[in-house]
Amino acid sequence: MNDDLSRAGGAPVPVLRLGDVLLVTLQGDLHDGTAEQLRQDIVAAIAGSRVTGVVIDISGVEIVDSFLGRVLAEIAANARLLAAQTVVAGMRPAVALTLVELGLTLPGLRTALSTGAALELLGRVDAAATDGPRREPR
Amino acid sequence: MRSEAVPEHDAAAPQASPTDEVGAFLNRRREQIAQRWADEPLFRAVFTVSRDEAVEAGRSVVDALAQVAASGRVEDSDSAGFTVVREQLARMTAARSRSGMSTAQVSGEVDALRAPVVNLLVADLPDVPAERLRESTEALTVLMGTLRLVVMETALTEVQSLIDRQQMQLLEVATPIIRLWDGIVAVPLIGTLDSARSQVVMETLLEAVVDQQARYAILDITGVPTVDSLVAQHLMKTVAAVRLMGAECVVSGIRPAIAQTIVHLGLDLGTVITRAGLADALAYALHGLGADIVHATPGGAGHR
Incomplete structure (x- = not known):
């Protein structure tokens, strides 16, 4: 991996807005600086628009270290303060095992098998919590 | 190997170490040894169908022993000569283990092969000095002891591989999703x-x-x-x-x-x-x- 590139900022992770949900897809190795940047981007995106959910798809991530685990937990905590639910989708078995071995069970984090399941989960939570007043066509 | 220190008397053979002598004896008496071994419980029990087969197996073992003796490393169980017969020995011990014999019993049966060979050797060298005879018998006994060790090693390797295989199977069988x-x-x-x-x-x-x-x-x-x-x-x-x-x-x-x-x-x-x-x-x-x-x-x- 090219460490110098990532230190200098690296390629930022795109944060997509789909209706009232933010979708973030992580691919490959994520460097500390990029992860930190992502956290700020997501918080800014939630604050700047009225999203109610954040879906982080990590099915393309093979290795998660303790730092990225903590960043994920922080994103979830920040999003909750801004009234948005965070769902981590598609975690690989090896990654799950690593996190558990590291003792990072991420109790505050919601998880889903896939992005589709995550969106479903958010939709259901949304509908249950607010009975769907925000579902009007925009 | 120990060098021959006893002065040569009037024996026909030139100066030869006990292991060489044993090797020569094994080659000379190969047929007889194989015939006697075929009557021992170990060979009789393994080759139940035909005695010829038992004699043939005995011959190959004697050949291997002669090769080891010729190489002079009678107490080395890794000698090249033994690699040839390992499969044969594994087959024999496996057959004995299947019939419910303990490792010690199989070991005892292999030990029983020693007496006929030593008797033959003593009978074969009637006119050599006692000291020389004693050294030759000792070399032969060590060789037979090594054979016993090789048999046991082979048996243990077999058992170990069986355990490894079963452990793998157990892991596979034990976790059906x-x-x-x-x-x-x-x-x-x-x-x-x-x-x-x-x-x-x-x-x-x-x-x-x-x-x-x-x-x-x-x-x-x-x-x-x-x-x-x-x-x-x-x-x-x-x-x-x-x-x-x-x-x-x-x-x-x-x-x-x-x-x-x-x-x-x-x-x-x-x-x-x-x-x-x-x-x-x-x-x-x-x-x-x-x-x-x-x-x-x-x-x-x-x-x-």
Whole structure:
């Protein structure tokens, strides 16, 4: 991996807005600086628009270290303060095992098998919590 | 090898070490030794069908011994000569073990091969000095002892490979992943859980969750006789990992004794969803998927 590139900022992770949900897809190795940047981007995106959910798809991530685990937990905590639910989708078995071995069970984090399941989960939570007043066509 | 120090008398053979002498003797008397061995219990029991076959096997063993003696390394069980007969010896010991003999008994039978050869050697060298005869017999005895060692080594290697194979099979057999319903997988655990098995269970279960996109994973421990803190820790790790992947893990079939042990050990399974039996766990999972079980009998319809 090219460490110098990532230190200098690296390629930022795109944060997509789909209706009232933010979708973030992580691919490959994520460097500390990029992860930190992502956290700020997501918080800014939630604050700047009225999203109610954040879906982080990590099915393309093979290795998660303790730092990225903590960043994920922080994103979830920040999003909750801004009234948005965070769902981590598609975690690989090896990654799950690593996190558990590291003792990072991420109790505050919601998880889903896939992005589709995550969106479903958010939709259901949304509908249950607010009975769907925000579902009007925009 | 020890060098020959005894001065040569009037023997016909030129100066030769005891091992060379033994090698020459084995080559000379190969046929006779093989014939005598064929009557020993070890060969008789293995080659029940034909005596010729036993004699043939005996010949190959004598050849190997002669080769080892010629190389001068009679006490070395790794001698090149033995590699040829290892398969033969493995077959023989395996046959004896199958008929229910202990390793010590097989070893005793191999030892019984020594007496006929030593007797032949003594008879073969009637006019050599006593000192020289003693050294030759000793060399032969050491050689036969090495043969015994090789036989035992071969037997142990066989047993070890069998154990390794069975261990692999056990691991495979012990962790079947069953798809109970669309989105529900179950692992019925049977037998004692150790760290290695728990690890395999954890990995296969997580793989199954991904493969089948299962939203519920059921760990049924009805067949697990005891749970210690280590196993409980593994269960909790599995539950946590399954949750991280976005599925829910239900532990079912905790026996009363195990429940008491867990409470006694002070383990907190508070975060783990538990159900009494596999059926209850399945019902819970189905309910979570929105597929409830209803009775078909008229008037008996209702939620389980």
